[in-house]
Amino acid sequence: xxxxxxxxxxxxxxxxxxxxxxxxxxxxxxxxxxxxxxxxxxxxxxxxxxxxxxxxxxxxxxxxxxxxxxxxxxxxxxxxxxxxxxxxxxxxxxxx
Numbered sequence: 045x046x047x048x049x050x051x052x053x054x055x056x057x058x059x060x061x062x063x064x065x066x067x068x069x070x071x072x073x074x075x076x077x078x079x080x081x082x083x084x085x086x087x088x089x090x091x092x093x094x095x096x097x098x099x100x101x102x103x104x105x106x107x108x109x110x111x112x113x114x115x116x117x118x119x120x121x122x123x124x125x126x127x128x129x130x131x132x133x134x135x136x137x138x139x140x
Contacts (some may be wrong), residue, residue, distance in 0.1 A: 050130050072099075084108070 055102075084093045084104065094104050 078111065080104065081108055081111055 080093060080097045080099070081104075083096075084090050090101055090104055093103050097104075
């Protein structure tokens with residue numbers, strides 16, 4: 045097994061995937077991703093949005109999927125939290 049170290053990451057060669065599982069950090073912040081997705085949602089052609097942002101269409105749709113999944117999860121958590129609060133308030137004020 046060969047271990048290659050650099051100042052930014054450590055990679056171990058010899059596993060089943062070739063050069064290890066270290067991943068490069070994203071060039072885009074979550075805010076930048078949201079801005080690109082917002083442009084796509086405003087009826088601007090996806091090909092134009094991707095060209096201006098310097099990303100592929102596959103990357104655009106992967107971001108869209110992950111942001112949609114994240115938004116769905118947040119919505120579900122808010123609903124659960126709201127129902128939990130309603131249950132608490134009903135239990136607190138109900139006559140015993």
